[in-house]
Amino acid sequence: MEAASALSNQSCTWNGPERGRRRTGGGLRIQRGFGVDTRCPSIINLQVSQAGTSSYRSESLRMKISCCCSRKEESEKFLTGVDEALILKKKSEDVIPYMNERCLFLVGMMGSGKTTVGKILSEVLGYSFFDSDKLVEKAVGMYSVAQIFKERSEAFFRDNESKALRDLSLMRRLVVATGGGAVIRPINWSYMKRGITVWLDVPLEALARRIAAVGTESRPLLHNEPGDPYTKALIRLSTLSEERGDAYANADARICLQHIASKQGHGDVSALTPTAIAIEALVKIESFLSKDTAVERLTYF
Ligand SMILES: Nc1ncnc2c1ncn2[C@@H]1O[C@H](COP(=O)(O)OP(=O)(O)O)[C@@H](O)[C@H]1O
Ligand SMILES: O=C(O)C1=C[C@@H](OP(=O)(O)O)[C@@H](O)[C@H](O)C1
Numbered sequence: 001m002e003a004a005s006a007l008s009n010q011s012c013t014w015n016g017p018e019r020g021r022r023r024t025g026g027g028l029r030i031q032r033g034f035g036v037d038t039r040c041p042s043i044i045n046l047q048v049s050q051a052g053t054s055s056y057r058s059e060s061l062r063m064k065i066s067c068c069c070s071r072k073e074e075s076e077k078f079l080t081g082v083d084e085a086l087i088l089k090k091k092s093e094d095v096i097p098y099m100n101e102r103c104l105f106l107v108g109m110m111g112s113g114k115t116t117v118g119k120i121l122s123e124v125l126g127y128s129f130f131d132s133d134k135l136v137e138k139a140v141g142m143y144s145v146a147q148i149f150k151e152r153s154e155a156f157f158r159d160n161e162s163k164a165l166r167d168l169s170l171m172r173r174l175v176v177a178t179g180g181g182a183v184i185r186p187i188n189w190s191y192m193k194r195g196i197t198v199w200l201d202v203p204l205e206a207l208a209r210r211i212a213a214v215g216t217e218s219r220p221l222l223h224n225e226p227g228d229p230y231t232k233a234l235i236r237l238s239t240l241s242e243e244r245g246d247a248y249a250n251a252d253a254r255i256c257l258q259h260i261a262s263k264q265g266h267g268d269v270s271a272l273t274p275t276a277i278a279i280e281a282l283v284k285i286e287s288f289l290s291k292d293t294a295v296e297r298l299t300y301f
Contacts, residue, residue, distance in 0.1 A: 084275040091282040092124040098289040099125075102298060103174040103195030105165075107183050107251055109237060109244075110219050111207040112200040113274060114177035120278040122175035131177045135164040145179070149220035162187055169194040180240075181221075183247040196288065196298075198281050199251035203258055204241060206269050208234035252294070253284035 104121060106114040115131055122129035133145050139160055142148050148157045161179055168176050169191035176195075182188045189197075212229035216222035221240065225232035248254075257269040260280050266272065288294050 081275075084273060084279065088120070088124050088275055088279050088282070091279055091286070095282050095286045095289070096125060098286065099196070100298065101172040103127075103168065103171065103176060104285070105168075105176045105178055105182075105192040105195050105197045106200060107178050107192070107197055107248055108180065108200035108202065109204075109207055109241060109248075110180035110221070111211040111233075111237075112180070112202045113210075113277060114180075114200060116274045117200060117278050117281065118175045118177040120274055121281060124278070125173075125175065127173045127175045129175050129177070130168060132161060132164045132168065132182065133177075133179050135168070136160045136179075139164065144218060146218060146220040146223075154220075158185065162191070165191040181244075183244060183250065189250055196253070196285055197251040198253045198255060198285065199248045200277070200281075201248065201254055201256045201258075203269060204234060204237050206257070207237050209270070211237075252288045253281065255281050255284060 104118075104125075104127070106118050106121075108114055118131075119129050121127070136148070136157065137144060140148060140152070140156075142151065145157065148160075158181070161182060162185060165176075165178065165182060165188050168174060174195075176192075178188075178192070182192070208230050211219065211222065211233040216229060216233060222233055222236045225236050227235070255277060257272055257277065260276065261267070261269045261272055264272070264276075289298075
């Protein structure tokens with residue numbers, strides 16, 4: 001099955017210091033691509049300094065932000081959003097040279113944010129985004145995964161999911177949001193390991209809250225539980241998580257939202273924005289790519 005045509009890349013315009021030339025100072029105006037509220041334009045004087053050797057890890061960013069926002073909380077929210085967007089962009093520039101155009105495969109339970117975070121990563125990396133569930137729906141000519149489960153079978157869905165992952169693994173410069181059950185089959189790991197695998201590890205309660213907020217209709221494995229949407233989701237997700245055991249832990253990088261939240265002083269993972277999670281993903285990818293084992297494995301493909 002041919003994978004669907006690549007989605008158009010969304011990229012941001014970056015007026016900062018030219019890539020490849022490291023120099024102190026530099027001004028930039030944030031483009032709309034960062035989702036900045038242009039009613040409140042800001043000029044960020046980005047003082048980029050290198051501490052010690054110029055290894056891409058040692059750069060430190062100090063930012064003075066002058067902003068016309070009138071209200072304190074708006075300004076703080078604006079600055080946080082700008083900070084995150086800037087840090088994401090900077091981190092992507094650190095990582096891209098080491099990724100060697102390899103695909104990113106996001107794995108995790110349903111509702112873990114593979115699509116949401118995947119789209120952010122694809123945009124900042126200049127990669128194309130694919131949702132393997134959508135490719136399967138197109139390949140079999142049905143409008144939803146739920147319809148496939150109902151009118152054909154889960155096994156039929158899984159077979160086509162493997163074909164989609166096989167096709168995607170032969171391509172470059174993709175971010176793929178896999179279905180939550182992709183980790184079940186070893187053959188799928190043989191495909192995904194041609195790229196870099198990233199596990200979004202989200203507490204079950206947070207998954208249940210997120211899924212309850214959007215409804216379980218699109219997730220057939222959650223359909224047959226009794227009770228309210230949250231309870232129904234939590235019961236089923238707990239069972240699935242136990243059945244899948246350590247399957248997700250085969251990923252090259254684990255993004256533990258509970259750990260990030262604790263590190264940032266949040267009591268709950270719901271305080272973490274998708275951008276903050278994307279930043280952490282790039283940090284963990286960078287760490288993985290610096291290991292010899294990564295170099296050995298990725299050299300072959
Ligand atoms: N960091 C986050 N904080 C709060 N809600 C989120 C976050 N990431 C994703 N969501 C929400 O959770 C739901 C599932 O996200 P999605 O990206 O579709 O997950 P997946 O693709 O893993 O099933 C969506 O409604 C999405 O808006
Ligand atoms: O966990 C699973 O087995 C599944 C997760 C779903 O994808 P999302 O993770 O995008 O919900 C979809 O592939 C199908 O309903 C099966």
